Every structure is written in structure tokens, then in C-alpha cells.
Amino acid sequence: MDARDDALTIEQAAEAFAAEVAYWREVRGLAKRELARRMAFDPSYVSHVESGRHKPTEDFARRAEETLNAGKAIWKRWLDFETAKARTSPSAAVPAPRRVEQPYATGSAIVVEHDAARLDYDGRLYRLTMRRLLRNTGSEPITRYLIRISVDRYPGEPERSNAHCREHPLTWGELALTATCRGETMRWQTKHDRDAFKEVWLLFENEQGRFPLYPGESVWIEYAYSAGEEKWGRWFQRAVRLPTEHLGVELAFPAELDPAVWGTETSMTAEAAPLRTAPVQREESGMRVFSWSTSAPALHARYRLEWRFRASPEHEANQGEIR
Numbered sequence: 001m002d003a004r005d006d007a008l009t010i011e012q013a014a015e016a017f018a019a020e021v022a023y024w025r026e027v028r029g030l031a032k033r034e035l036a037r038r039m040a041f042d043p044s045y046v047s048h049v050e051s052g053r054h055k056p057t058e059d060f061a062r063r064a065e066e067t068l069n070a071g072k073a074i075w076k077r078w079l080d081f082e083t084a085k086a087r088t089s090p091s092a093a094v095p096a097p098r099r100v101e102q103p104y105a106t107g108s109a110i111v112v113e114h115d116a117a118r119l120d121y122d123g124r125l126y127r128l129t130m131r132r133l134l135r136n137t138g139s140e141p142i143t144r145y146l147i148r149i150s151v152d153r154y155p156g157e158p159e160r161s162n163a164h165c166r167e168h169p170l171t172w173g174e175l176a177l178t179a180t181c182r183g184e185t186m187r188w189q190t191k192h193d194r195d196a197f198k199e200v201w202l203l204f205e206n207e208q209g210r211f212p213l214y215p216g217e218s219v220w221i222e223y224a225y226s227a228g229e230e231k232w233g234r235w236f237q238r239a240v241r242l243p244t245e246h247l248g249v250e251l252a253f254p255a256e257l258d259p260a261v262w263g264t265e266t267s268m269t270a271e272a273a274p275l276r277t278a279p280v281q282r283e284e285s286g287m288r289v290f291s292w293s294t295s296a297p298a299l300h301a302r303y304r305l306e307w308r309f310r311a312s313p314e315h316e317a318n319q320g321e322i323r
Contacts, residue, residue: 109138141212169195179223248293
């Protein structure tokens with residue numbers, strides 16, 4: 001990664017904090033006004049923080065982390081902001097240089113040329129396959145890539161979701177995570193391991209050798225994992241955390257379930273609105289496949305697809321998210 005990107009500016013750190021709050025608010029299915037109410041803030045305050053009109057405070061960060069149960073992700077963004085602020089303060093001691101772990105914000109050395117997600121459901125299990133064409137726009141080799149997995153059985157009901165996750169934690173065994181690059185298996189390392197939240201570094205190496213992504217190069221990586229319907233639920237969200245040129249999603253369900261799909265998009269400054277284009281559907285070997293795509297999505301935009309099975313009304317419409 002370029003040495004100029006080793007330290008976040010105050011603006012970049014504030015933007016990353018705002019995006020983290022917005023991400024977890026969406027995961028929990030809360031409107032800005034409702035989150036503000038639960039945090040005991042003025043109704044407009046969350047909107048001001050997410051849009052960048054207000055800089056984050058320690059009190060806000062603590063309450064947001066506790067209310068959204070973000071696995072310390074929001075708190076880490078707050079600490080990054082504090083570090084950036086201290087670095088530029090005339091009265092503060094100059095902190096030792098540090099490496100920031102490939103921030104999902106402006107200044108990242110990675111550009112995603114193509115992002116393709118395929119979610120398959122067999123009536124019991126969801127299997128997500130992600131294919132990404134990554135380009136190194138920095139000046140140093142990239143040796144790892146961060147992915148995030150999170151689930152939420154009852155969005156909008158954090159206490160109920162937390163209790164369910166404690167009783168039914170997401171396990172590595174059920175995830176069955178696999179990853180490849182250039183036909184090579186990628187090793188991976190756990191960064192965060194929570195009941196309903198995982199972060200994983202995919203490494204550009206394996207037991208046979210290393211294959212870093214060098215400056216100016218592009219490479220396809222593919223990774224996949226599974227979760228049962230009792231944890232995943234009936235929505236799938238894509239958050240744009242790196243500059244992305246093209247994003248596409250496919251959802252494949254048994255045609256006999258008569259699935260119906262719709263979606264919304266949310267930005268840093270706007271509430272959820274219907275997708276600008278409708279998903280297109282086709283039949284494929286007994287499956288009904290819904291496809292949707294967009295070009296040049298805005299950084300920190302979030303696209304959410306939801307569905308129901310009209311042929312099985314007795315099936316509880318759980319909700320959850322894995323990405």
C-alpha cells in the first residue's frame with residue numbers, strides 16, 4: 001500500500017466512522033430517527049453524523065456501539081478518528097507511525113473492477129459465492145483482503161437478536177469458508193470472531209507459496225460460505241466499502257417456492273429508496289434466478305434485496321444478513 005495511505009486524515013476517519021454506523025444501523029433494520037431515540041439523542045443527530053455535518057464524539061460512539069451491538073467495529077472507527085485528530089493537533093505529541101488495515105474508505109489502494117455475488121438457496125441452506133476482480137492502485141504489494149460476515153435474525157429487535165445469536169452462534173464449521181485466487185487456495189486468518197459477526201483476512205498465500213497482488217495488477221478472487229435459513233433469513237445486503245466499477249447480484253431459489261424479490265438502496269445522505277432498476281428473472285434448471293446490477297456505485301452506498309416465498313406462507317420470514 002502507498003505510504004501516503006498509512007495514516008487516515010480526520011476527514012477520512014470521520015467518513016469511515018459514519019459509514020460504519022450507517023452499515024450497522026442498516027443491518028439492525030433501524031431508521032435514523034429510531035436509532036437516535038434508542039441512543040437518547042435528538043432525532044436529527046444520527047442523520048447529521050452519518051452525513052458528516054457533525055463529527056463523532058466519544059459518547060455517541062459508545063452509545064452507538066452498545067445499541068447496535070457492532071462487535072467493537074464502531075468503537076474501532078472512533079479510535080481511528082481520535083488517532084487522526086491527535087496526529088494533527090498542534091499541542092499533541094506526534095504518534096508513532098502505524099499501518100492502517102486496508103481501510104474501507106477513500107485512500108484505499110484497492111479498486112474493485114467487478115463485484116459479483118451469487119446466493120443459492122436449496123430450501124434449507126444458503127450458499128454465497130463472491131467473485132471480485134481486484135486492482136492494486138497503490139505502490140506496494142497487497143498480501144491480504146478483508147471480508148465481513150454478519151447475521152441478524154430479528155432486525156429492529158437487538159435484544160431478541162442478541163439472545164438468539166448467543167443461543168445459536170454462527171460457527172466456522174457451518175460456514176465452510178473457501179477461497180481461491182489464480183486457481184490457488186488462499187489461506188485465511190480470523191480478525192474478529194463473534195456469535196453473529198466475523199471478519200476474516202484472506203491471504204494471498206498458501207502452503208505452496210505466496211502470490212501477492214502487485215501494483216498495477218488485477219486478479220480475480222473467489223470465496224464462498226454457507227449458513228442455515230434459521231440464521232440467514234430473507235434479505236441480502238451489499239455495502240460498497242471500496243471504490244467499485246461494477247456490482248452485480250444473483251439470487252437463485254427453487255421455482256416451486258414461487259419467490260418474489262424486491263430491493264432498496266441507501267446512501268450516506270438519503271434514506272432507503274426503491275432500486276432504480278428492477279431485478280430481472282429467468283428460469284434455470286428448476287431454479288428461479290433474479291439478477292440485478294449497477295455501474296459505478298457510490299462509496300458507502302448500500303443495496304438491499306429482500307424476498308418472500310409465496311408458495312410457502314407458513315414459512316416464517318426470518319431476516320438476516322451475510323456479506
